[in-house]
Amino acid sequence: MNESHNCIVSIIVPIYNAEKYLSRTVETLRRQTLTNIEILLVNDGSTDDSLKLCREFAEIDPRIQVIDKQNGGVSSARNIGLKLAKGQYVLFVDADDYVEANYAEILLKTLQENKSDIEMCGYFREDKKSEQIITLMEKDHVFDLNKELPSIHKAFVKGNGGIYSIFNKLFSLKKIKENNLQFSEKLSHAEDFLFCIQYVNTCSSFGYINIPLYHYVNNDNSLTTTFNKRQLAYHEDWLMVLKQNIVSDVYKEHTQEIYYTTLTEVNDYCIRAKRNKVRFSYKDLTSYPSVREMIKNIRFKRVDSISCYILLIALRFKILFLYKLYILLR
Numbered sequence: 363m364n365e366s367h368n369c370i371v372s373i374i375v376p377i378y379n380a381e382k383y384l385s386r387t388v389e390t391l392r393r394q395t396l397t398n399i400e401i402l403l404v405n406d407g408s409t410d411d412s413l414k415l416c417r418e419f420a421e422i423d424p425r426i427q428v429i430d431k432q433n434g435g436v437s438s439a440r441n442i443g444l445k446l447a448k449g450q451y452v453l454f455v456d457a458d459d460y461v462e463a464n465y466a467e468i469l470l471k472t473l474q475e476n477k478s479d480i481e482m483c484g485y486f487r488e489d490k491k492s493e494q495i496i497t498l499m500e501k502d503h504v505f506d507l508n509k510e511l512p513s514i515h516k517a518f519v520k521g522n523g524g525i526y527s528i529f530n531k532l533f534s535l536k537k538i539k540e541n542n543l544q545f546s547e548k549l550s551h552a553e554d555f556l557f558c559i560q561y562v563n564t565c566s567s568f569g570y571i572n573i574p575l576y577h578y579v580n581n582d583n584s585l586t587t588t589f590n591k592r593q594l595a596y597h598e599d600w601l602m603v604l605k606q607n608i609v610s611d612v613y614k615e616h617t618q619e620i621y622y623t624t625l626t627e628v629n630d631y632c633i634r635a636k637r638n639k640v641r642f643s644y645k646d647l648t649s650y651p652s653v654r655e656m657i658k659n660i661r662f663k664r665v666d667s668i669s670c671y672i673l674l675i676a677l678r679f680k681i682l683f684l685y686k687l688y689i690l691l692r
Contacts, residue, residue: 369400369425371466372535373453374443376436378406380457381415383579388419388426390460396467401426402443407433412457437545437553444538452535454528454554458579465575469532476504478569480562481532485524485576495574498524505568514568516616518559526558530576537564551596552603559607594650597627601652621660624652628677629670632689644685648677 373391377384391401403416403426413430420426429442440454451473453466465483473481487494498517505514518525537543541564546553562568604620628647648654657677665671669688676685 369398369449371396371399371451371453371470371532372402372443372447372449373399373455373466374402374404374440374447375455375457376404376406376439376443377408377412377416377457378433378436378439379408379410379412381408381410381412383458383581384412384415387455387457387460388415390463390465391455392419392423392425393463394461394466395464396470399425399466400448402429402446403427404429404431404439404443406431406436406439435547437547437549440545441547444535444544447535449535452533452538453531455576456529456578458581459529460577460579462575462577466532468571468573468575472571473532473569476567476569478504478567479507479534479537479565480567481569481571482525483530483571483576484574485530485578486574487578487580489580496524496578497572497574499570499572502572503570505570507562507565507568510568511562514562515559518555526555526562528554528558529578531558533561537561549599549603552600555600556603556607559603563607594627594631594647594653597624598650598652617659618661618664621656622664624656625660625665625670625674626667628653628656629667629673632673644677644680644682653677 375387375391380387388401388403391399401423403419405413405416405428413428416426416428420428427446429446431439431442444452451470453469455461469481469483472478482498484495484497487496505511507514514525524530538561541561543557543560543564545557549556601620601624631647648657657674660674662671662674665674672684672688675681676688
């Protein structure tokens, strides 16, 4: 039996080898105080017992629908979820994260009260050692995007990535379908930012409630904690999304902040590579267009980190012995 035709909110969960965390995630969704929901568990070709767990949950909760597909990446999994969703609104939850019991209810209630096209909440950022509450703005606010869209873009460009993350937001499924929005399956990273920016660009209002309702979990094998050779390639994707979708005046106004973000990415890349005993050269780093552009154009006075300053000197003036010394001392 499937009760999805009665739902008002569809919750889409893309899943790949998440058996370790999946039970916690699904249980927090099943316990939502908003009960007329559907939970779409999209198994993206997992090789562990994730699919088995999904089917067990579907046996005990008729609101759960399991979609099993060949591995195609998180974007393809979310797109299938959007295609099959029956609710008026959509939430996206990652398979290793979890949510507060009133997550869906509060976002829906606030969106309806504000008459906004999208509603966003604060969130918890967690790892094994700590939990941090992330508040994206100082207080509740509804943005009139006919006037305030540049200020939303500006906050994102200046480093407030949570503004265009998808996990802490309630979207209108009707608006998504009317504008033929999908997650790009060509991008290896930043596909969530691109989707959210494109969605917001179609909106008239953007609501924010200053309550943390989502638990974003950094696991040991996540990109945020381990070295990944494609880290800088991911950054290239992020910059492409900015250049093509952010108001041009906002982008131009904050190029130095963007360059500094690139420099800190390079510095972080070097640190993680050293810890993981990965060798790479000056040539490897400067093979990326964003790195070359940053080296040429960033102002030294913008750099407030000693390690980043040394790295920039080594890269800009091609002082290879200083670069090697920098790597050695990381």
